[in-house]
Amino acid sequence: MDFQSCVNIKKEWDIVGARQLGRDIAKKIGFGTVDQARIATAISELARNIYLYAGSGKVCFEAIDDMNHKGLSIIAVDEGPGIEELSQVMEDGFSTSGGLGAGLPGVKRLMDEFDIVSEQGKGTEIKVVKWLR
Amino acid sequence: MSTLKLDLENYKELLKEYIRTKDEQALYQAEQFSKHSMQHNISPEEIINIHVQSLQEIYPEMPADIQASMNFLLETMISYGLAYQEHQALREKQLELKSELSVAANMQKTLLSTNKPDFNGIDIGAISVPAKQMNGDYHHFVQDQEGSLGIGIADVIGKGVPAALCMSMIKYSMDSFPHKRMDPSVILESLNRVVERNVDSSMFITMFYGLYNPQDHKFYYSSAGHEPGYYYHHEQGEFSEMDAPGLVLGVTKDAEYPQKEKLVEPGDMIIMLTDGVTECRQGDRFIEPEEVLEIIKEYMHLPAQEMVEQVYKHFEKLQDFQLRDDFTLVVLRRDV
Numbered sequence: 001m002d003f004q005s006c007v008n009i010k011k012e013w014d015i016v017g018a019r020q021l022g023r024d025i026a027k028k029i030g031f032g033t034v035d036q037a038r039i040a041t042a043i044s045e046l047a048r049n050i051y052l053y054a055g056s057g058k059v060c061f062e063a064i065d066d067m068n069h070k071g072l073s074i075i076a077v078d079e080g081p082g083i084e085e086l087s088q089v090m091e092d093g094f095s096t097s098g099g100l101g102a103g104l105p106g107v108k109r110l111m112d113e114f115d116i117v118s119e120q121g122k123g124t125e126i127k128v129v130k131w132l133r
Numbered sequence: 134m135s136t137l138k139l140d141l142e143n144y145k146e147l148l149k150e151y152i153r154t155k156d157e158q159a160l161y162q163a164e165q166f167s168k169h170s171m172q173h174n175i176s177p178e179e180i181i182n183i184h185v186q187s188l189q190e191i192y193p194e195m196p197a198d199i200q201a202s203m204n205f206l207l208e209t210m211i212s213y214g215l216a217y218q219e220h221q222a223l224r225e226k227q228l229e230l231k232s233e234l235s236v237a238a239n240m241q242k243t244l245l246s247t248n249k250p251d252f253n254g255i256d257i258g259a260i261s262v263p264a265k266q267m268n269g270d271y272h273h274f275v276q277d278q279e280g281s282l283g284i285g286i287a288d289v290i291g292k293g294v295p296a297a298l299c300m301s302m303i304k305y306s307m308d309s310f311p312h313k314r315m316d317p318s319v320i321l322e323s324l325n326r327v328v329e330r331n332v333d334s335s336m337f338i339t340m341f342y343g344l345y346n347p348q349d350h351k352f353y354y355s356s357a358g359h360e361p362g363y364y365y366h367h368e369q370g371e372f373s374e375m376d377a378p379g380l381v382l383g384v385t386k387d388a389e390y391p392q393k394e395k396l397v398e399p400g401d402m403i404i405m406l407t408d409g410v411t412e413c414r415q416g417d418r419f420i421e422p423e424e425v426l427e428i429i430k431e432y433m434h435l436p437a438q439e440m441v442e443q444v445y446k447h448f449e450k451l452q453d454f455q456l457r458d459d460f461t462l463v464v465l466r467r468d469v
Contacts, residue, residue, distance in 0.1 A: 033204055
């Protein structure tokens with residue numbers, strides 16, 4: 001099992017599409033209700049960031065099935081302005097969520113692995129993984 | 134995994150118990166359960182999940198629609214869970230900052246400590262208490278080679294860490310002054326240059342500096358916009374204000390600080406303070422300066438150190454033990 005599928009993010013409505021596809025794949029992999037909801041929330045955050053700050057981009061999903069590992073990898077890519085102060089956006093209480101606990105620190109909490117590469121003027125790529133336990 | 138399972142079993146039993154009895158005992162146990170869960174960092178969506186699973190086990194024939202509605206509820210809890218985790222993380226960070234701050238406050242105490250000298254013929258009392266952890270007031274005693282006693286008392290406009298940093302600078306500039314006798318006006322002029330050069334223009338320091346010469350019993354003083362002190366004439370039994378014109382430190386490079394002098398008779402008293410004393414508040418009301426003098430009068434029969442401590446206790450109580458500003462009071466009295 002190794003497939004990748006993407007959802008383009010241009011309109012706010014596309015966030016729902018990304019959540020839907022992500023949840024379907026998570027369900028297939030075998031994630032329970034709570035993890036499905038967490039994954040969907042993380043996708044929302046990633047897609048909303050693209051929609052709000054980059055204008056357009058895409059969210060891609062990949063089921064991981066190694067010998068003893070099962071999980072879901074999500075990659076959010078945009079060619080937006082990039083993030084100037086990474087350490088700042090990763091700080092609790094800083095994000096534009098206004099203390100609603102979401103933002104990128106929230107995504108990091110919802111998932112097991114988190115990696116971000118951002119270059120000013122070129123865009124941002126965020127890769128997150130949730131492992132099936 | 135095993136603890137979560139244990140919790141599920143536990144929760145299911147509690148829920149069953151409550152459904153059967155509907156009594157307060159079971160609800161109390163629910164409260165205990167949630168506290169226990171918080172201690173183990175269980176977030177709200179997990180509690181909902183446990184609830185749904187328990188329901189499924191207790192009511193295997195539960196309608197699918199109801200079950201679906203539970204998933205809907207769970208979804209709405211995810212963000213609350215995140216906010217809760219963020220709150221926990223910020224709390225930990227706050228504790229960290231707090232302990233760092235108390236280390237800094239201790240360091241400041243050591244840095245700014247000044248020894249109240251034993252001075253022949255003069256009884257000295259001094260107290261300085263910060264409103265918050267860090268003190269923005271400062272007082273300093275120095276005995277020069279010629280045997281005079283110098284006393285500086287200063288207040289940074291502003292409180293907390295920036296004020297404390299500022300004070301450390303003042304302290305080190307004063308330490309670097311030569312040990313020969315220096316007039317108060319000269320001391321304030323040079324401190325003014327230090328502050329003007331080194332401190333942000335939005336930060337101001339007021340200071341009162343006095344010098345007591347035991348040979349001729351004269352007290353010389355200058356002020357840099359500081360709260361006026363008071364002078365007690367023993368023979369007349371009266372107080373008078375003790376002020377000198379001068380700009381707050383750090384405003385302009387070439388400020389001058391005219392110096393005044395007073396002949397100190399036996400039993401006379403010199404009172405220096407910061408606005409934390411004169412601007413004490415009782416409820417919404419600022420106290421009048423006369424009230425400070427009245428309280429000083431009340432404790433005047435005591436040795437100087439006991440006197441300033443009693444005055445502090447009085448105002449601390451008056452303000453319900455919550456200082457609004459740093460409080461510093463220094464008293465010198467010529468022995469009778």
